[in-house]
Amino acid sequence: MTERVPVLKIGDVLLVSIQVDLEDQIVLDLQEDLASRIVESGARGVVIDITAVEIVDSFVGRMLATTAAISRMLDAETVVVGMRPAVAITLVELGLSLGGVRTALTLEKGLNLLARPGNDRPAQR
Amino acid sequence: MAEQDISARLVELLTARGELLASAWVEAVSRTLRGRISLAELDRELHDLYTALVAGIREGGSDWQGEAYAEVRALLSELSRGRARQGFTPTETATSVLACKDILAPTADTPAEDIHAYLQLSKLVDSLALFTLEVYAKTREEIISAQAEQLMELSTPVxxxxxxxxxxxxxxxxxxxxxxxxxxxxxxxxxxxxxxxxxxxxxxxxxxxxxxxxxxxxxxxxxxxxxxxxxxxxxxxxxxxxxxxxxxxxxxxxxxxxxxxxxxxxxxxxxxxxxxxxxxx
Amino acid sequence: MSGLPPVPGTEHQTITIESNDDVVRARQLVRGLAQRCKLSLVDQTKLVTAASELARNTLVYGGGGVMRLGLVQRDGRTGVTAVFEDSGPGIPDIDQAMTDGWTSGGGLGLGLSGARRLVDDFTLETEVGSGTQIAVTKWAR
CATH class of the missing domain: 3.30.750.24 (STAS domain)
Incomplete structure (x- = not known):
């Protein structure tokens, strides 16, 4: 009986705010939940808020990259928001640059990014 | 002659003309520091040290690392830190301690047992001078690393x-x-x-x-x-x-x-x- | 297999790593000790991340094992050491296992090589058929 991270829907954007220390199974469940919710709801964008996340290891990093790739295939853009400086430095040292994942400083900026698809910066590597 | 006897004789020599010897020490040191420390301060510093040193020899013989010398080591550390901060050279700092030997320097008519006492004092003072230098070096290192840190702060404004x-x-x-x-x-x-x-x-x-x-x-x-x-x-x-x-x-x-x-x-x-x-x- | 000697006078803990929950617990214990040891926030994060990778390796590739955690002292500096031990299949080719991107189990292949970059000291002992032991240390600056 593992808990699940709630996926909220605001307009045509799905919002996930991670507030718990992520156990691997929860990460896998979340990835599945998101894919099916995108299809169900016809969402155009996904925002994953990791402001409260203290570490991102290669497992979670891979989930973020995979989710971005899956959602793109389902015609939705994924933005990861709120990564802490220490987490970013560690990820770089670990060798993960989250290719294909778009990022924003805050939830607000992330939502703005999705609201203006024609206007945004080129997708990041 | 047993070591205790030498120590006892040393204490005797140092107390008999205590005031005179301490003053001679202050006099010798003040010449090397050329007025960069006020005479009154130096006088207080070295007299305290002298008193502690005599007490140390009386209680602990020549075992300068022992309990009896705690006061001496504390005073020396304080002196050494002060000198390091005020920019005195290692030589000047060590000389302040080493000059203590000269006050009992033997002459032609010094009796043999007093020469033994002098030699013991000489060895003791050498050890204490080295201790002082170590504290001096450590203090300088602390100063340098503190400055490096300040520089780092200063030089990286966001x-x-x-x-x-x-x-x-x-x-x-x-x-x-x-x-x-x-x-x-x-x-x-x-x-x-x-x-x-x-x-x-x-x-x-x-x-x-x-x-x-x-x-x-x-x-x-x-x-x-x-x-x-x-x-x-x-x-x-x-x-x-x-x-x-x-x-x-x-x-x-x-x-x-x-x-x-x-x-x-x-x-x-x-x-x-x-x-x-x-x-x- | 020779373990890292526990430093006299410092406490150390041992937990078993048998499930995903244990990996989370291992992270929390490492973070707690890293905070007590006054590692900087970035260093804490690096060490906890490395521990997370290694705990998962112990679980997934080693078939479970233990983590021993403790404070260590060297040259007047304090550090946090975590040792991961399993009695799994061992690593046949260490050089290959330490290469970025190489994996035997469908991961990103950054676990070992990445963990090594995140810590100050990294030692690996392994014997095919009898197990693997990895010790990592992060020193307070």
Whole structure:
């Protein structure tokens, strides 16, 4: 009986705010939940808020990259928001640059990014 | 002659004409310091030390590392730290202690047992002088590392150039440790002032090595992970040559010739955000 | 297999790593000790991330094992050491296992090589058929 991270829907954007220390199974469940919710709801964008996340290891990093790739295939853009400086430095040292994942400083900026698809910066590597 | 007897004789010699000997010591030291410490202060310092030293010999013989010498060591540490801070040389500092020997210096008609006592004092004072020098060196090291830290703080200011734009102008030689500090400060500043454009200006940096270049690259990638764009400006020709020669890939990182160009680029990049946020602010 | 000697006068803990929950617990214990040891926030994060990678390796590739955690002292500096031990299949080719991107189990292949970059000291002992022991240390600056 593992808990699940709630996926909220605001307009045509799905919002996930991670507030718990992520156990691997929860990460896998979340990835599945998101894919099916995108299809169900016809969402155009996904925002994953990791402001409260203290570490991102290669497992979670891979989930973020995979989710971005899956959602793109389902015609939705994924933005990861709120990564802490220490987490970013560690990820770089670990060798993960989250290719294909778009990022924003805050939830607000992330939502703005999705609201203006024609206007945004080129997708990041 | 047993060691206790020598110590007892030494104490006797040092107490019999205590005031005179202590004053002779002060006199000798004050000559070497040439008035850079007030006579009154020196007098108090050395008299305290003299008293403690006699007590130490009486209680603990020549075992200067023992319990009986705690007071002596404390006083010496204090003296040594003070000298180090006031910029006295190691020689001047050690001489303050070593001069203590001369007050009992034997003459032609010194009896043999007093010469033994002098030799014991001499050995003891040598050890204490070395101890003093060690404290001196340690204090200097502390001063140096504190200054290095201050310098690091001073030399890595992160400034807000515009709404949503921060910059860190780097001046001087970059080593790995300093670059890491800059990196952490810059990334934290992005969060603190909600900036999504960062400029690292290296106009004032004479050279970079592989490690520093790698750190700069990592900073840019880490900023991206956080959702900010990082521009490197002011790369000198020599540095550009180094970076190419080292085979470091700067890839798609935005580089600009000057800080002004970088700011222009940053503002253009964030202009959409500015116009949207501007209405609400 | 020779373990890292526990430093006299410092406490150390041992937990078993048998499930995903244990990986989370290992992270929390490492963070707690790293905070007590006054590692900087970045260093704490690096060490906890490395521990997370290694704990997962112990679980997934080693078939479970233990983590021993403790404070260590050297040259007047304090550090946090975590030792991961399993009695799994061992690593046949260490050089290959330490290469970025190489994986035997469908991961990103950054676990070992990445963990090594995140810590100050990294030692690996392994014997095919009898197990693997990895010790990592991060020193307070």
């Amino acid at each position: 400034v807000k150039l515009w709404d949503g734009v921060v910059a860190v102008p780097l001046v001087g030689t970059l080593d790995s440790a300093r670059t890491q500090v800059v990196m952490e400060k810059l990334l934290q500043a992005l969060v603190d002032i909600n900036a999504d454009q960062a400029i690292i200006d290296i106009t004032g940096v004479p050279a970079v090595d592989t490690e520093v270049a790698q750190h700069l690259l990592k900073t840019v990638v880490a900023a991206r992970l956080m959702g900010a764009e990082c521009i490197i400006s002011g790369i000198r020709p020599q540095i550009a040559q180094t970076i190419v020669a080292l085979g470091i890939q700067f890839g798609d990182i935005v580089t600009k010739a000057s800080l002004a160009d970088a700011l222009k680029h940053a503002l253009r990049n964030s202009s959409t955000d500015l116009s949207i946020n501007g209405g609400q602010a």
